Amino acid sequence: MSNDENIYRSIQDFLGRISDVNILEEQIDIDLQLEYFEYSRTVKKDIPFKSILSEKKRLFDDNYPAEDKKALLVKLASTQEVEGYRAIEKYLKNPDSGLRDWAVLASQECRMLLQSKLLGDNQVFISTGLGGRGLKLRYFLVLVNNIEDSFTGLQRKVIRSEFDFVFSKHEAEIEDIVFSGRYCKILAVIPLEVPVREMLRNTINEINQLGDFIDPNFIITNVRKLTDKEITEFIEKDKKNKTDDE
Secondary structure, three states: OOHHHHHHHHHHHHHOOOOEEEEOOOOOOHHHHHHHHHHHHHHOOOOOHHHHHHOHHHHHOOOOOHHHHHHHHHHHHOOOOHHHHHHHHHHHOOOOOOOHHHHHHHHHHHHHHHHHHHHOOOEEEEOOOOOEEOOEEEEEEEEEEOOOOOOOHHHHHHHHHHHHHHHHHOOOEEEEEEEEOOEEEEEEEEEOOOOHHHHHHHHHHHHHOOOOOEOOOOEEEOOOOOOHHHHHHHHHHHHHHHHHHO
16 A cells, blocks of 8 residues: 555544544635744633633724734634634624735634534644635646647647546546646645545556656645746756756
């Protein structure tokens, strides 16, 4: 059994032991997410919950400093009270410039804590830079043409057809597919329990039986979309590392 299969079997076993999974659907910069959760961990050490709820109106005060609103959002998220959640949701309808993503994270955390409190069930929060939908994570995939040339019309048709067919079997969905030079860039949502790399390798192998025009090595990330320049730099760096190892 491959490492990927072991990992995804572990995920399936884990998901079977919990009642609910909360996936961040928004595409939020991963560094901001790390900043939020580190800030949240620090702030939670000593929160006067009753007084925090009485301060919720400050979220809507244009003269209240942005940094103080960031702290207030985190504290409201930690109250595990419906009142705090509603205040954050109301604020999200018209957030201050630069604070929308922070408020989204606060809303997600507060909802998860509320569910844990009200339902008495274990809750899991999963967040990535590209977000997700339902119980699916969003991935950015890059296929590379073997001969350093643009994909032909027929090759593009084959790629679209084969990926649509395989993804539908796994209840995965392609949200966007773009051909840019020798790159095929795919944005897709894939169920948590699906062994992503195995699925992609099998799909590429099937396509290559019709012409061997896709490099078997591909790029996949759930952190953020990559530019063509970043993709090229990654490929060149990977090629150099392989040469140095020989």
